[in-house]
Amino acid sequence: MRRCFRAAVLFSVLLSPLAAASAAGQEATREETVVIAVGRDPGSPVPTLLLGNVTAREVSELLFLPLASLGPNTITIGDKDFLPGLARSWKRRDSLTLVFEIDPRARWHDGIPVTARDAALALNLARDPSVDPSRALLLRRLTSATAEDPQHLVVRFSEAYDEQFYDVIYHVSPLPAHLIDTVPRGALGRSAYAGAPVGNGPYRWVRRVPGQQIDLAANESFFRGTPGPRRVTFLIASDPEAQINLLLSGGADVLQALGPVSNVARVAADKRFTIYPVLTLTVGYLLFNQRDPADLARPHAILADREVRAAIALALDVPAMVQATFGQWATVPFGPVPRLSWIRDPAARPAMANRAGARALLRARGWVDSDGDGVLDRNGQPLALSLNYPTQSAPRGQLALLVQEQLRQVGIRIEINRLDGSVWQERRQGGNFDMDLSSATMDPSPSGLVQSWSCAGRGGSNVAYYCDPRVDSLLASAQRDRKHSLALFRQAVRTIVDDAPAVFLYSPTNPYSVSSRIRGIELNPIAPFSALWRWNPGPFR
């Protein structure tokens, strides 16, 4: 035992100088580095090739510049409210043709100039359904993208519509034609380029340690200025506790998903960090299935009735639920419209909870408590519904309990199904649920409403089979009629809220925690790290 103890003491004594040497050697580099803790391995951070991986998008924001980006009001129609990127200017030749002028100072990280050919190649790749069917669908009205000369990109459309410019700049970023035009399209995702991409943004690719970290270094010849942080490291930690431990132990400078409100309070109390609220394009809602989960050809025995859905919506005290779950980090949206969306109607207010009104509505539809068991029934059928949510989402778990309790008070029995994420998704996609706590992150364009809330989206993103031809008509008009676009979108949203296909619960604000040693923080809600190169990291205190 004594020998063991001596060995342990010796080991500790030896270890301390090693640690000190390690720390001293790293101090200079560490000060100039920004370490970001993220939840997932980004896979391939190449725009056009990336899927729905948020981390991949964040890495790609540092590696690649878009032709232009959305302005502060996130307005997606026209071409006035956008900020220059690789394109320093643009003009409209006619209602079907846009011309972009590429900034001649822009270079790829290997020194080759960025040209219109690179942009045309990326747009044509994105239009190819074999590369990404969803993106190709979004760009279906884009008929051609050609390089008129090295500086001028000409994009043509099959029809005149308001979001031509947005479609070109939001869904696609130019890719280096000199590196990828010889790679077969089907093999692009597995190519050497996808593993170590060459971009044109403020940071260049250094290395990836699979499942652990991604290192980027400042692009000294970035044409818009010299990046402040010399190095950016993305540390991958899938466990939320590991993420917060990394932050609090000083192992990371930035964390974007702090998890429960208690974690936010814990970090807020630590003077080494500052919390920045960033609006999101996410909306969480309690979705009602309008088809029978056992046979999707038949209407749902309870929820197909609009009055029952409206009664459920009326029975829920949504502001109180959201306050209890998110504190100040979410607001109650009006319809499926996140706070960041330009069609949000600031004057519209969700209806207040009214349990007496909810009971009256249910009574009018024949739902009464005939056997005195506290649960309403009709023709022997109890008003009992199941509610699914994914186990990975703690806020939705809390909301499920609140929904259950508040509906119990009006005589509706809720059975909560806490499902593993994959199983939850499978059931949701298959229409195998009564009620579902969903969360959707939308594109900035309100035209995305068509996917989830139109008759055409049934069986796809519209998993609850909601269909109202009035909404379809309003959404179609809103996309065509530029003059009345905003009013028509808002009218469509009001109609959706009136139909009560869901109770729209929350639109979260993301609390980004950033080390206080870093100054000049700018976090763009659409592309959070796109301005990271202007941050100014300082010494550790």
Next chain:
Amino acid sequence: MLTFLVITVLLFILMRLTPGDPLQRLAGDRQVSAEEAAALRQRFGIDQPIATQFRAFVTGALAGDLGVSIEHYPMPVSTLLVSRLPASLLLGGTVLLLTFGFGIALGVLQAVHRGRRLDRWLTRASLTLYAMPSFWLGLVLAWYFGIRLHLLPVAQMHDPLLGADASWLVRVGDVVRHLILPAVTLTAVSIAAVMHYQRTALLEVLRLDFVLAARARGLPERQVLWRHAWRNALFPVVGLFGLWLPILVSGSVFVEQVFNWPGLGHLAADAVSARDYPVILGTAMLVSAQVLLGGVLADLAYYTLDPRVRHA
């Protein structure tokens, strides 16, 4: 070999029967069109009938190709496994060394001091640690030593900012510092079993006649204990070692997650949650092979240590 094949086939079938959709994580909160979902299923071959998928898997596996990860696309599974294996071997090897090294020593100490205060306290302490959930103990240690005292790193296996020019001494020191908390956590929650096995086995042996005879011959107590009694009390612990050998590869899922240790346990847990079928199968096959190997090694150790087995 047959056992391994049966395990592989069972794993493949059970995994595909498990509910869940691997496309869920790929899509995130984004809406995925039916066309995109179909294209993704085709890309990963999960649109095929299960028999076709199995045939493709076996053909690939025989050629050393375990397929491509769905979650880490386009990374091949074999590359992923090889990249995570050193971390698992390091953590698992350290934990086995500490658990069996200290466990055997403390078990012997308890047996020698049977019924005395030291024995009672060691029993209480080891059982208390044994009763603690490893992730909880890990979180407490991370909070105290990493966040409160800033003494030890709480995540990863390396300092992510360690320069390429750092000396090997600094690199080794860095890995050791990162290893301490996960290794101590896993050792603390598992040492009780080894201590208990060793204590009980030694107490049994110490009662036998040949020990009495050794003492009667006037051999020193240390020699009686270590050369005669302890060697004979080692067999149950060897069996336990064989059972625990898979920890070398699988690590501990919870502890690897809490400390973000880049091992196979962590990889497997993420793969299960993402329904990353090729990675689940790859890690499961590796662990199955390790379990079978552990059994074989334990039998070999019995054979070497116990002459009765050899003569039988």
